[in-house]
Amino acid sequence: MTALDSARALAGVRVLLGVSGGIAAYKGAELVRRLRDAGAQVRVVLTENAARFVTALTFQALSGHPVRTSLWDESAEAAMGHIELARWADEILIAPASADLIARLAQGHADDLLTTLCLASTAPLALAPAMNQQMWAHAATQANLGLLRARGVRVFGPACGDQACGESGVGRLLEAVEIVAELVRARGPREMAGQRVLGSAGPTFEDIDPVRFIGNRSSGRMGFAIAAAAAQAGAEVTLVAGPVHLATPAGVARVDVRSARQMRDAVFAHVADCDVFVSAAAVGDYRPQAVAAQKMKKTGQALHLSLVQNPDILAEVAALPRRPFVVGFAAETEHVETHARDKLERKHLDLIVANQVGANLGFERDDNALLLLWPDGRKELPRADKRELARALLACIAALRTTHGGNRS
Numbered sequence: 001m002t003a004l005d006s007a008r009a010l011a012g013v014r015v016l017l018g019v020s021g022g023i024a025a026y027k028g029a030e031l032v033r034r035l036r037d038a039g040a041q042v043r044v045v046l047t048e049n050a051a052r053f054v055t056a057l058t059f060q061a062l063s064g065h066p067v068r069t070s071l072w073d074e075s076a077e078a079a080m081g082h083i084e085l086a087r088w089a090d091e092i093l094i095a096p097a098s099a100d101l102i103a104r105l106a107q108g109h110a111d112d113l114l115t116t117l118c119l120a121s122t123a124p125l126a127l128a129p130a131m132n133q134q135m136w137a138h139a140a141t142q143a144n145l146g147l148l149r150a151r152g153v154r155v156f157g158p159a160c161g162d163q164a165c166g167e168s169g170v171g172r173l174l175e176a177v178e179i180v181a182e183l184v185r186a187r188g189p190r191e192m193a194g195q196r197v198l199g200s201a202g203p204t205f206e207d208i209d210p211v212r213f214i215g216n217r218s219s220g221r222m223g224f225a226i227a228a229a230a231a232q233a234g235a236e237v238t239l240v241a242g243p244v245h246l247a248t249p250a251g252v253a254r255v256d257v258r259s260a261r262q263m264r265d266a267v268f269a270h271v272a273d274c275d276v277f278v279s280a281a282a283v284g285d286y287r288p289q290a291v292a293a294q295k296m297k298k299t300g301q302a303l304h305l306s307l308v309q310n311p312d313i314l315a316e317v318a319a320l321p322r323r324p325f326v327v328g329f330a331a332e333t334e335h336v337e338t339h340a341r342d343k344l345e346r347k348h349l350d351l352i353v354a355n356q357v358g359a360n361l362g363f364e365r366d367d368n369a370l371l372l373l374w375p376d377g378r379k380e381l382p383r384a385d386k387r388e389l390a391r392a393l394l395a396c397i398a399a400l401r402t403t404h405g406g407n408r409s
């Protein structure tokens with residue numbers, strides 16, 4: 001794979017890089033660079049033996065994040081605990097993977113941070129072994145690798161050539177670019193390559209005066225997860241974000257807005273080019289008729305705010321003569337399916353994503369449960385992490401675009 005081919009091929013993918021003990025550990029530093037060049041977010045875990053060959057500081061500087069070496073680091077656990085790290089990863093890549101580490105993984109050990117993370121994570125695991133050629137050829141090593149392969153673990157390399165120990169044979173760590181290429185290949189074709197996705201996320205704020213506003217409880221997590229998943233699938237993604245405190249997913253172009261009218265302008269500045277529009281934002285339906293120039297004072301009397309209706313961005317996009325595939329959301333507190341199907345039909349959408357919101361549901365959480373409705377079908381996505389739901393939603397959009405003839409443009 002050339003540098004050009006690998007450009008952004010891992011956009012937004014969260015790679016947990018484990019480095020085990022061996023002279024090839026120094027090549028892990030180059031690997032961090034190449035993974036980041038490909039758009040991946042990288043967190044590094046060194047085994048105690050790896051830390052004898054390389055320093056955590058090198059990997060911290062290259063990855064931009066603190067490096068973990070021990071299960072028993074209280075300050076690190078206070079920041080991102082090991083279970084959180086295991087959940088964070090989309091991919092676990094161990095390079096170099098020593099014979100000892102491979103043996104411990106095969107046996108299901110959890111006696112250090114890296115092996116514990118491997119057991120605690122559902123992320124796919126890939127190993128790039130590096131060791132002396134006799135150790136590689138040993139029946140024990142091959143049996144361990146056989147066990148791991150049978151469990152779905154991918155093995156990249158090793159290469160053949162001169163070894164640090166002075167011998168020559170199979171056991172050299174693949175070059176960093178080759179490992180990245182293997183990882184990209186293992187992840188399979190990027191199903192949204194060449195497509196343009198426009199998304200919206202978060203709340204809108206409608207100012208009452210210079211101090212107060214009308215807003216809602218959307219955190220933006222659902223819309224950001226969709227944008228991240230689309231970028232990971234190879235799409236070119238623009239995300240119009242209301243006022244939220246979330247980092248921009250890798251590979252996503254972000255436009256920040258505050259009010260519904262600003263959101264409408266930003267959506268319409270980008271909608272002409274897009275193939276799919278996903279409106280996960282919780283757009284305020286109303287805004288104050290006038291914004292007071294100064295902070296409004298208490299009068300001792302009831303206060304009546306006069307509100308006017310905001311534009312319905314989703315309905316306007318769906319009414320365009322050359323429209324993308326239009327996906328709306330429906331946040332409902334009751335009669336979820338009935339209200340959502342009504343919105344689907346009234347706004348002429350291709351798909352609506354219904355969710356129950358209210359006390360501790362839908363908003364401000366990492367998980368959600370979704371009901372997908374389209375003119376002649378429905379699909380339930382049971383409660384799961386919003387990142388997982390986003391991937392399932394995109395898969396459903398892709399299937400519907402195929403079976404229902406794509407967008408209407």
Ligand code: PMT
Binds near residue numbers: 328
């Ligand atoms: O952000 P999180 O904390 O992760 O929470 C996720 C979520 C609950 C906000 C999300 O899953 C969700 O349901 N988003 C839509 C919220 C909403 O405004 O729903 P609605 O039923 O009021 O609106 C229906 C659709 O019309 C939505 O796609 C909305 O983006 C769109 N709309 C609404 C009003 C308006 N003036 N313009 C619009 O485009």
